[in-house]
Amino acid sequence: MERREFLQLLGIFSGAAILPGCGDDRSASKLVSYLVPPDEGVLPGEARYLPSTCCECPAGCGLTVRVREDRAVKLEGRPGHPVNDGGLCMRGQAALWRLYHPERLRHPLRRDADGQFQPVSWDEALTLVVEGLRQARQQGRANLLLSGRTTGTLAELQQHFCQQLEVEQLPQFEPFSHAALRQAYGILFAQPEVPHYRIDQSDLLLSLGADLFETFVSPVNYARQLSRAIKQDDFQWIHAEPHYSLTGANAGERLILLPGSEAALLCFLLVRLDAADERNRLPMQLMAALPASSLEETARLTGLPKRRLEQLAKQLRLAERPLLIVGGIATSQPQGLQVALLAGLLQQRLGMVGNRVDFSQAEAYASVGSLHDLERLTERLEQDQVGVLLVSATDPLVQAPAALDLKQKFQRAGLRVGLCDLFNESAQQFDLLLPLSHPLESWGDAVPRRGVFSLLKPAIAPLYDSRSAGEILLEILQRVGQQVQNQSYQEYLFNTWQQRFDQQQLQQFSEQGFLSLPVSAVPHQFRPEAVSSQLATTQAATATAPHLILTPSIRSFDGRSSCLPLLSELPDPLSTVSYGRWLSMAPTAARKLQLRDRDLVRISSGDWSAELPVRLQPGLAATVLMVQGDLLSEAPLPTDARSGELIRRLDGVRLTKLGGAVALAILSGSSSQQGRGLIPDPVHTQEQPLEQTRFYRAHPHKDYRWAMAIDLELCIGCGACAAACYVENNVPVVGQQDHLQGREMSWLRLAPFYDDAGRASFIPMLCQHCHNAPCEPVCPVYAAYHNAEGLNVQVYQRCVGTRYCSNNCPYKVRRFNWWQHQRQAPLEQMLNPDLSVRDRGVMEKCTFCVQRIRQARDRAQDEQRPIRDGEVLTACGQSCPTGAIVFGNLLDESSAVYRLAHSHRAYRVFADLGTEPSIYYLRKG
Amino acid sequence: MMTQTYQYEEAEAFLSKLRELLQSGISQEQLELQLPYHLPEVEQLLELRPGPLRFFALTGGLSGFLGGLGLCIYTALSWPLITGGKPIVSLPPFLIIAYLLAVLFGSLASFAGFLLLARLPKRDNLLEPSDFGNHFVIVVKGEGQ
Amino acid sequence: MDQLAAREKLEQDVLKGLRRPGKWYLLGLAFCTLLFVNALVLWGYQASQGLGVAGIMHPVGWGVYIANFVFWVGIAHSGTLISAVLYLFRARFRTSFNRTAEAMTIFALMVAGMFPLIHLGRVEIFYYLLPYPNQRNLWPNFRSPLVWDVFAITTYLIVSLVFFYVGTLPDLAIVRRRMTGVRARIYSFFSLGWTGSLGQWKQYSRLYLLLAAFATPLVASVHSIVSWDFAVSILPGWHTTIFAPYFVAGAIFSGTAMVIILMVPLRRTLQLQPYISIDHFEAIAKILLFTSLIISYAYLVEYGLAFYGHNQVEMELFRYRALGHYSVLFWLMIICNSLVPLTLFIKRLRRNLAYLFVVALLVNLGMWIERFILIVTSLARDFDPYAWGTYTPSWVEIGITFGSFGLFFMLILLFVKTVPVLSMSELKERL
Amino acid sequence: MNRLILIVILVLLVGFPAAALFLLYNLPFDNRDPAPVQPIAFQHTVHAGKMQLPCTFCHRYVERARQAGIPSLSLCMSCHRSIATEREEIKKLTSFFEAGQPVYWSRVHQLPDFIYFSHKRHIKGGVLCATCHGEVAQMEVVHQVRSLEMGWCLACHRDRGAPTDCTTCHK
Incomplete structure (x- = not known):
C-alpha cells in the first residue's frame, strides 16, 4: 500500500463529507447535501463495515463496526480474527455505550483554585503538562506514567515518551494481573508470561478456578476453542472450584473444592501421576519438598470423595492430550503462588508445556505489574516523591484494593493528569483531565498476544474535542522538540507498520483488520531447582468457614464496564439479578437462617461490615458466600505478599440476619424448570415426539421458511446473544425501577434452570415464530400475523396495545412498551436506522432480525439469485462465541438449520401445546 | 250519528x-x-x-346475520393474513359476529317498525300534549x- | 279504594322521586362525581405517560382494568335477565325491579365499555378496532375474541338502550302530564307524543315481546363471549370449557346482588314499600342463592379437573391460587361467594332486607375478587417458570376502579331524579 | 318553518355521519406543507425541463441505493462556476460552497420513520420517477403530488404484483 492510498483512507474521516440523515433534529425534515461526493462505494443510506479492535477488556477481540450515516451503530466480532473469530461477548457489544456515553469528557478540563473544573484548550492543557513535568524535574520529584495494559505501537510510544521526558513508566496496572501465574512460570520456565492455552487441541481439560468464560485472559477465545473441543466425541472437561462460576456451570463435571484446597489437590495429583510413569520423572529432590499428600488427607482437605480423587488421577493419566489451566480464584488466594507452581509442574510432567501450554504465543501481559507496584506507588506518594502523575486509560482509584487507600494518598502527587474518557467520580480526583477518544474514533493497533496484530481504525469522526492517548503523547513530545513536528499519530503509526510489515502484510492488515504473523517457538527451560524452596510452605492451613469469595463478573469484568448501562440491564447469568448488589448463598445455608431471596443480611469481618440482600444460589457449597468483587470493592482484601495478587477470599466472616427485605431485581421467576421439560433430561434422549395432529391444514410457505437451531450443548449462557440483540434491535435500556416491576424489555433471555443437584442448564428463550402462533389470532387488528416466510410478524404501527398476544404466548417472549423510553443524548445516535424505535403502548418482540433478511434479499435480488444459506445471520447468532445459534431456511434441505432441525437431538419447547415453533433446540448428549 | x-x-x-x-x-x-x-x-x-311487526324483526335479523357473515368473509379475503395457522375464512368466529349483528339489526328494525306502525313520534302531541x-x-x- | 284513585296514588308515589333533590342526594352525587372526575384525571395521566403508571407488568399484562371490565359486564347481565327473561317467563315480581335493573344494565355497560379503552396501550388509535372502510385497506381481525367483545358490548348496549327506552315511553307520557314548563316539554319530546291509544299499545306490546326475545339470548351470549376472551386462549386456568356457563352464572350472581344493593335503599328513601314487597326481595334472594351454588360448583369443578386431570401446569396454577401470593384474596372470595350466600337457605334471613343488603355487598366484593384472581393468577404462573411474576395494582388503577363505581352510582343517582324508578304502566296492571 | 327544520335535521343526519366517515377514512392526517420553501430556489423547470438533464444526473444514487441522493455542492459548482454566476440564487450557492457549509434542503417527500423504502428496488422494478414524484420538470416549486399514504402505495403494489407482506415496508 502506498502512502497516498493510506492517506486517502484517512480522507473519509476528515469531516469533509457530511452524510444525509445525521442524527440531529433538523435532519428529520431536511435533506443535507454533500459538499463533495463521498468515496466510491459509499452509498447514502447504506451501511459500511469497518474493522477495529475491542478495547473493553485486555483480550483484544477483532471487531467489525457497522457504520450508518457516519454513526457507529453495531459492533460485531470479526470472523477469522485469531482471538475471537466472529464471536463477541456482552461487554464488547456494550462498548458502544462508552462511545456515546452521556458522561463523556467533551474537552480538556482543569481544576481551578476553588476546586472547580474549567474547560481549557488543548494548547493550554498540554502546556500545563509540559510545564508540570519541567517543574517536577527541577524540584527533584519523579514524574510517573501509570497506564492500563497497553500493547502494540502505543506501548512503544509510551516507552519512547518516558525515555525522552525522563518520566518513569510504572508497570501497567490491571486488577486481573495474573501475577501469580506469571511469577510461577517465570520461576519454572524463565517465562514470566501468560501462555496461550490451546484448549481445542486437548482431549481432557482440567480447569482449576480459572473463569474461562467470564474474565480469564481471553474469554471469547476460550469459548470458541471449547466449542470446537466439545464437538469432538472424546473430549472431557472437569472444572474444580470452591464457589460457583459460569465456567463451572458449563463444565462436563464441576468438582466443589473446600476453599483454599487447590494446592492440596494439585499436590496429590502430582505425586500420583509422577509415580505412575517411570519416564520423565520429576527430580527426587523436588518431590521430596512436596508435603505429604495421602489420599485420605487430600480427601479431607479438598472435600472430594476418595474415589473421585483416584478417578481424577486416572483420567489425567489416561488422557492423551491433557490440559490443565489454573487461574482466577485459585491463584487469588494465600496459596496462589504454590497453586500456580504446582500446576506448572504438573503441566511439565504431563507434557503440556510447549504445545497446549504455548509460550511462543504468550498473551501480552509481560509489562503488567502487580499490586506490589501499586503499593510502592503509594509509598512514594506518601513521601511526596511524586511530581506529575500521568494516569492513562485505567482507573486505579476505584480498582486498587481498599486497604491501599490510594484515593487519599493520590492527592499528594504534584500534578495529577488523567487521560480518561468519562467524567466520573475518579476523574474528578485529577487536576487536569485530558479527554480520550474512544477506540472507535481513533487510529491504533493492538497486540493481544505474540504474533497477533489487530487494527484500530476510526469508524466515525470524534464526537468531541478529544484525542487518543497516542496523539496526546506524540503532541507532548513534539512540544518539547523530541519528535518530528506536524507528524500526526496516524503517520507515526503508518511509519511503524511500514517498518514492521512487508507490502503484502500491510495490505492484509489494512483490509482484514488483523494479521497473524508466525512466531518462533520459544525454547523453554525447566528449572526445577528454583521451585523447591518456594514449595516448602505449601501445606494448607485449614481456613475457618464461612468463606466469602469475591468473584470476577462477566458483566463488568473487574468493574471497569459497570458504567455501561446495558451491562446492568442484562442479568447475571447464574443469579439472574440485573440491578443492585447481592450475596449469593447456598439454599441449605439459607434455610438454616430462615433466609429467602431478597432478605437483608449483614456480613462482617473484623471492623468491616456490609449489608446486602441474599440471593439463593443452587449448587453453591454451604460454607461459601459469594459476591461479585466489583460490587463490594470496599471489602478489606489483603494482598498476597509473594505474588502481589489480591486475595479474593475472606475466611471466618460473620453473617447476621437483619430482618426485612429489600427490592432486588431478580429476573427469574423460578430457578427450577418445575419438571416442565424446557430443557429435556438427557436421560431420555431417544424419545421421539408424537406427530402432531392438526385441526386445520398446515399453511404453505413459498421459497423460504426461516428457522433457527440452538444447540444447548454449545450454549454457555454468557448472554452475548442478548446483548447483541439489544444493540441491533434498538431495545431500550429501561433501568432499575422497571426491572423491579418485571418490565425488562429484552427480546432474548437466557434462563438458567437448576436441577436438584444444583447443576445449571441454560436455554436462550426468544420468540419461537410458531407455525401456529397463539399470539396471532387474538390480536384484534392483525398487528401480529404470520407471513409467507414463516416469520411471526409484529407490525408496530398497527399495534393498539391490548397485550393479549403477550398473555397468550406460552413462552412469554413478547415485550410491551410501558413508557415512551427516553435515550439520554447522545445515546440516540446508536439507534439502528434499519428498524423503528417503538412507541409507548406498543408490543414488540424478536423479529428474527427481519432487517437483515431484508438486506440479504435486496442483495440477492440485485444478483438475481436466491438467498444463500448462512447469508442471513441474526445478531444473536453472529455474536455467539460458541456458534450455538444457527439460522436459515428450513425449506432448503442442504441448509445447516435443516440438518440440525432433523438431528436426533432436536426438540421444540412445549411441543405438546401444538404451537409448532420455528426454533429447534438441540438437547445435550 | x-x-x-x-x-x-x-x-x-x-x-x-x-x-x-x-x-x-x-x-x-x-x-x-x-x-x-x-x-x-x-x-x-x-x-x-x-300484525306486520314480526316481519320487520325477521328482515332485520336476517340482514344482520348475512351482513355480518358477509363483512367477515369479505374483509378476511380482501387481505388474506394467516393468524395462528387458522384458515382465512374461519367460520366459527364469523358466526359469532353474524349472530350478534342479527340481534342488533333485528332489534333496531323492530324499533323502527314500531315507530312506523304506531305512527310515532306524533307531532301534534309533541307540542300540545x-x-x-x-x-x-x-x-x-x-x-x- | 277504587281503581282510579289507586292509579293516581301510584303515579303520585312514584313521581315523588322526581322532586327537587335533598341535601344528602346532592352530597352523594357530588362525591360520586368527584370519584369519576378523579378517574378521568388519572386516565389522562396514564394516556400521556404510558401504561407504566399502572401496576401491570410482564407477564401479567392484564390486571385490574380487565377485572373491572368483566365485573361491570357481569353486573349488566341481571338487568336483562330481570327485564327480558323474567318477562318471557311472566314472573310477576319482575315489575318491582325491572326499570332500575334495565337502567343498571345500561350504566354498567357504559362503565364496562370504558375499560377496554383504558387498558389500551395506544387509546389514540382505538378506531383500528372498528370495521370501517379506510385508506389503509385494513380491517379488524374477526378471529380475535377482542373484536367479538367490541361487537358483543356494542350490540348489548344498543339493544338494552332500545329496550329501556321503549319500556319507559308510556311512563314518560305520564311524567309529561304531571309536569309543567320546560321539564314538561322535555319529557314531552322524549315521550314522542305517546297518548295511550289502542293502536300504540298494540304495537307496543308486540315490540316489547320481540325485544325481550332478542335480549334473552344476549344474557347467555354476551358473557359467554367475554369468557371466551379467556377460554380460547392457551393459558392454564383460562383454557377451559366450563368458562361460558360459569361466567354467565357469575354475571347473574353479581348483577342480582347489585339489584339488591340498589333497590333496598331506593325502596326506603322513595317510600316504595307498597309496590315492592318483601316477597319480591325473597324471590330475588332465591336467584342469588341459586347462582351462588352454581358458582361454588364451578370452583369445585375447576379444582377437580386440575388435580384429577393431573396436568402439571394446571395443578401448579390452582395450588398457587389457593396458597400463593393471592391466597388471602382467594379465601375471601370463597367466603363471600360460596359460604355467605348459603345462609340464605334460612327463610328469616332471606326476608331480612338489612341482612340481604350486606350479603349483596359481600357478593359483589367476592365477585370482583373472583375476576381479579382468575385473570391475574393464570398470567402470573403460566408455562415458562422463568417468566413467573407477581402483580400489584398501582394507585392509578385503584383510583380508576373507584372512579368506575363513582360513575356508575352517579348515573344511577341522576336516573333516580329523571326517570320513574318503577314502571308505572306495568304496575297499574298489577293493581 | 317546519319544512326548514326538517331539512336541517335531514342534512345533519346525513352530513354528520358522512363527515365522520370521511374523517375516519383518512385518519391520521398528514399536515405537512406540501411545497416547503427551499434555501435556494432551485429550478427543476430549467434543469430537468428546459435542459432535459436526466434525473440521475443529480440524483445519482437512485439506481444503486435506497436513497436517491441530493447532489453534492461540488457537482452544482462544476457548472455554476461559469454559468449564470450573476444570478442571486447562484450567488447563494457559491457562498454556501465557499463557506464549506452544506445546504439544508427542505424535504418535500418524506416517508415516516417506520417505513423501509428503497429507490433502487422501485427503479429496478421499472417504476418511473414521475409515478411517485409527478412531473417535477414542470414544477416551479416542487411539491408533493401523491398522498404517499399506505392505501396509495398498496394499490400500486397490488396492480404490479409487488409484495404486500407487511414487512416489505414496515420496519
Whole structure:
C-alpha cells in the first residue's frame, strides 16, 4: 500500500463529507447535501463495515463496526480474527455505550483554585503538562506514567515518551494481573508470561478456578476453542472450584473444592501421576519438598470423595492430550503462588508445556505489574516523591484494593493528569483531565498476544474535542522538540507498520483488520531447582468457614464496564439479578437462617461490615458466600505478599440476619424448570415426539421458511446473544425501577434452570415464530400475523396495545412498551436506522432480525439469485462465541438449520401445546 | 250519528261497554280507544291479528346475520393474513359476529317498525300534549266523519 | 279504594322521586362525581405517560382494568335477565325491579365499555378496532375474541338502550302530564307524543315481546363471549370449557346482588314499600342463592379437573391460587361467594332486607375478587417458570376502579331524579 | 318553518355521519406543507425541463441505493462556476460552497420513520420517477403530488404484483 492510498483512507474521516440523515433534529425534515461526493462505494443510506479492535477488556477481540450515516451503530466480532473469530461477548457489544456515553469528557478540563473544573484548550492543557513535568524535574520529584495494559505501537510510544521526558513508566496496572501465574512460570520456565492455552487441541481439560468464560485472559477465545473441543466425541472437561462460576456451570463435571484446597489437590495429583510413569520423572529432590499428600488427607482437605480423587488421577493419566489451566480464584488466594507452581509442574510432567501450554504465543501481559507496584506507588506518594502523575486509560482509584487507600494518598502527587474518557467520580480526583477518544474514533493497533496484530481504525469522526492517548503523547513530545513536528499519530503509526510489515502484510492488515504473523517457538527451560524452596510452605492451613469469595463478573469484568448501562440491564447469568448488589448463598445455608431471596443480611469481618440482600444460589457449597468483587470493592482484601495478587477470599466472616427485605431485581421467576421439560433430561434422549395432529391444514410457505437451531450443548449462557440483540434491535435500556416491576424489555433471555443437584442448564428463550402462533389470532387488528416466510410478524404501527398476544404466548417472549423510553443524548445516535424505535403502548418482540433478511434479499435480488444459506445471520447468532445459534431456511434441505432441525437431538419447547415453533433446540448428549 | 265519548275509571266497566258496543254492530274502524295501561282483553275482544311487526324483526335479523357473515368473509379475503395457522375464512368466529349483528339489526328494525306502525313520534302531541290521564276512553266516531 | 284513585296514588308515589333533590342526594352525587372526575384525571395521566403508571407488568399484562371490565359486564347481565327473561317467563315480581335493573344494565355497560379503552396501550388509535372502510385497506381481525367483545358490548348496549327506552315511553307520557314548563316539554319530546291509544299499545306490546326475545339470548351470549376472551386462549386456568356457563352464572350472581344493593335503599328513601314487597326481595334472594351454588360448583369443578386431570401446569396454577401470593384474596372470595350466600337457605334471613343488603355487598366484593384472581393468577404462573411474576395494582388503577363505581352510582343517582324508578304502566296492571 | 327544520335535521343526519366517515377514512392526517420553501430556489423547470438533464444526473444514487441522493455542492459548482454566476440564487450557492457549509434542503417527500423504502428496488422494478414524484420538470416549486399514504402505495403494489407482506415496508 502506498502512502497516498493510506492517506486517502484517512480522507473519509476528515469531516469533509457530511452524510444525509445525521442524527440531529433538523435532519428529520431536511435533506443535507454533500459538499463533495463521498468515496466510491459509499452509498447514502447504506451501511459500511469497518474493522477495529475491542478495547473493553485486555483480550483484544477483532471487531467489525457497522457504520450508518457516519454513526457507529453495531459492533460485531470479526470472523477469522485469531482471538475471537466472529464471536463477541456482552461487554464488547456494550462498548458502544462508552462511545456515546452521556458522561463523556467533551474537552480538556482543569481544576481551578476553588476546586472547580474549567474547560481549557488543548494548547493550554498540554502546556500545563509540559510545564508540570519541567517543574517536577527541577524540584527533584519523579514524574510517573501509570497506564492500563497497553500493547502494540502505543506501548512503544509510551516507552519512547518516558525515555525522552525522563518520566518513569510504572508497570501497567490491571486488577486481573495474573501475577501469580506469571511469577510461577517465570520461576519454572524463565517465562514470566501468560501462555496461550490451546484448549481445542486437548482431549481432557482440567480447569482449576480459572473463569474461562467470564474474565480469564481471553474469554471469547476460550469459548470458541471449547466449542470446537466439545464437538469432538472424546473430549472431557472437569472444572474444580470452591464457589460457583459460569465456567463451572458449563463444565462436563464441576468438582466443589473446600476453599483454599487447590494446592492440596494439585499436590496429590502430582505425586500420583509422577509415580505412575517411570519416564520423565520429576527430580527426587523436588518431590521430596512436596508435603505429604495421602489420599485420605487430600480427601479431607479438598472435600472430594476418595474415589473421585483416584478417578481424577486416572483420567489425567489416561488422557492423551491433557490440559490443565489454573487461574482466577485459585491463584487469588494465600496459596496462589504454590497453586500456580504446582500446576506448572504438573503441566511439565504431563507434557503440556510447549504445545497446549504455548509460550511462543504468550498473551501480552509481560509489562503488567502487580499490586506490589501499586503499593510502592503509594509509598512514594506518601513521601511526596511524586511530581506529575500521568494516569492513562485505567482507573486505579476505584480498582486498587481498599486497604491501599490510594484515593487519599493520590492527592499528594504534584500534578495529577488523567487521560480518561468519562467524567466520573475518579476523574474528578485529577487536576487536569485530558479527554480520550474512544477506540472507535481513533487510529491504533493492538497486540493481544505474540504474533497477533489487530487494527484500530476510526469508524466515525470524534464526537468531541478529544484525542487518543497516542496523539496526546506524540503532541507532548513534539512540544518539547523530541519528535518530528506536524507528524500526526496516524503517520507515526503508518511509519511503524511500514517498518514492521512487508507490502503484502500491510495490505492484509489494512483490509482484514488483523494479521497473524508466525512466531518462533520459544525454547523453554525447566528449572526445577528454583521451585523447591518456594514449595516448602505449601501445606494448607485449614481456613475457618464461612468463606466469602469475591468473584470476577462477566458483566463488568473487574468493574471497569459497570458504567455501561446495558451491562446492568442484562442479568447475571447464574443469579439472574440485573440491578443492585447481592450475596449469593447456598439454599441449605439459607434455610438454616430462615433466609429467602431478597432478605437483608449483614456480613462482617473484623471492623468491616456490609449489608446486602441474599440471593439463593443452587449448587453453591454451604460454607461459601459469594459476591461479585466489583460490587463490594470496599471489602478489606489483603494482598498476597509473594505474588502481589489480591486475595479474593475472606475466611471466618460473620453473617447476621437483619430482618426485612429489600427490592432486588431478580429476573427469574423460578430457578427450577418445575419438571416442565424446557430443557429435556438427557436421560431420555431417544424419545421421539408424537406427530402432531392438526385441526386445520398446515399453511404453505413459498421459497423460504426461516428457522433457527440452538444447540444447548454449545450454549454457555454468557448472554452475548442478548446483548447483541439489544444493540441491533434498538431495545431500550429501561433501568432499575422497571426491572423491579418485571418490565425488562429484552427480546432474548437466557434462563438458567437448576436441577436438584444444583447443576445449571441454560436455554436462550426468544420468540419461537410458531407455525401456529397463539399470539396471532387474538390480536384484534392483525398487528401480529404470520407471513409467507414463516416469520411471526409484529407490525408496530398497527399495534393498539391490548397485550393479549403477550398473555397468550406460552413462552412469554413478547415485550410491551410501558413508557415512551427516553435515550439520554447522545445515546440516540446508536439507534439502528434499519428498524423503528417503538412507541409507548406498543408490543414488540424478536423479529428474527427481519432487517437483515431484508438486506440479504435486496442483495440477492440485485444478483438475481436466491438467498444463500448462512447469508442471513441474526445478531444473536453472529455474536455467539460458541456458534450455538444457527439460522436459515428450513425449506432448503442442504441448509445447516435443516440438518440440525432433523438431528436426533432436536426438540421444540412445549411441543405438546401444538404451537409448532420455528426454533429447534438441540438437547445435550 | 254523532261522535260519542265514554270515559270510565274502572277496567271492568270499560270492557263491558266495549263488549256492548261491539255487539251492537259498531265496526272497529269507528272505535278509538285510550288506555292508561295495556289491557290484553281488549285485543281479544277486537280479535286483533299479530300484525306486520314480526316481519320487520325477521328482515332485520336476517340482514344482520348475512351482513355480518358477509363483512367477515369479505374483509378476511380482501387481505388474506394467516393468524395462528387458522384458515382465512374461519367460520366459527364469523358466526359469532353474524349472530350478534342479527340481534342488533333485528332489534333496531323492530324499533323502527314500531315507530312506523304506531305512527310515532306524533307531532301534534309533541307540542300540545293531550291525553285522558288514568281514564279508559272509548270514542265512537260518527259515520261519514 | 277504587281503581282510579289507586292509579293516581301510584303515579303520585312514584313521581315523588322526581322532586327537587335533598341535601344528602346532592352530597352523594357530588362525591360520586368527584370519584369519576378523579378517574378521568388519572386516565389522562396514564394516556400521556404510558401504561407504566399502572401496576401491570410482564407477564401479567392484564390486571385490574380487565377485572373491572368483566365485573361491570357481569353486573349488566341481571338487568336483562330481570327485564327480558323474567318477562318471557311472566314472573310477576319482575315489575318491582325491572326499570332500575334495565337502567343498571345500561350504566354498567357504559362503565364496562370504558375499560377496554383504558387498558389500551395506544387509546389514540382505538378506531383500528372498528370495521370501517379506510385508506389503509385494513380491517379488524374477526378471529380475535377482542373484536367479538367490541361487537358483543356494542350490540348489548344498543339493544338494552332500545329496550329501556321503549319500556319507559308510556311512563314518560305520564311524567309529561304531571309536569309543567320546560321539564314538561322535555319529557314531552322524549315521550314522542305517546297518548295511550289502542293502536300504540298494540304495537307496543308486540315490540316489547320481540325485544325481550332478542335480549334473552344476549344474557347467555354476551358473557359467554367475554369468557371466551379467556377460554380460547392457551393459558392454564383460562383454557377451559366450563368458562361460558360459569361466567354467565357469575354475571347473574353479581348483577342480582347489585339489584339488591340498589333497590333496598331506593325502596326506603322513595317510600316504595307498597309496590315492592318483601316477597319480591325473597324471590330475588332465591336467584342469588341459586347462582351462588352454581358458582361454588364451578370452583369445585375447576379444582377437580386440575388435580384429577393431573396436568402439571394446571395443578401448579390452582395450588398457587389457593396458597400463593393471592391466597388471602382467594379465601375471601370463597367466603363471600360460596359460604355467605348459603345462609340464605334460612327463610328469616332471606326476608331480612338489612341482612340481604350486606350479603349483596359481600357478593359483589367476592365477585370482583373472583375476576381479579382468575385473570391475574393464570398470567402470573403460566408455562415458562422463568417468566413467573407477581402483580400489584398501582394507585392509578385503584383510583380508576373507584372512579368506575363513582360513575356508575352517579348515573344511577341522576336516573333516580329523571326517570320513574318503577314502571308505572306495568304496575297499574298489577293493581 | 317546519319544512326548514326538517331539512336541517335531514342534512345533519346525513352530513354528520358522512363527515365522520370521511374523517375516519383518512385518519391520521398528514399536515405537512406540501411545497416547503427551499434555501435556494432551485429550478427543476430549467434543469430537468428546459435542459432535459436526466434525473440521475443529480440524483445519482437512485439506481444503486435506497436513497436517491441530493447532489453534492461540488457537482452544482462544476457548472455554476461559469454559468449564470450573476444570478442571486447562484450567488447563494457559491457562498454556501465557499463557506464549506452544506445546504439544508427542505424535504418535500418524506416517508415516516417506520417505513423501509428503497429507490433502487422501485427503479429496478421499472417504476418511473414521475409515478411517485409527478412531473417535477414542470414544477416551479416542487411539491408533493401523491398522498404517499399506505392505501396509495398498496394499490400500486397490488396492480404490479409487488409484495404486500407487511414487512416489505414496515420496519
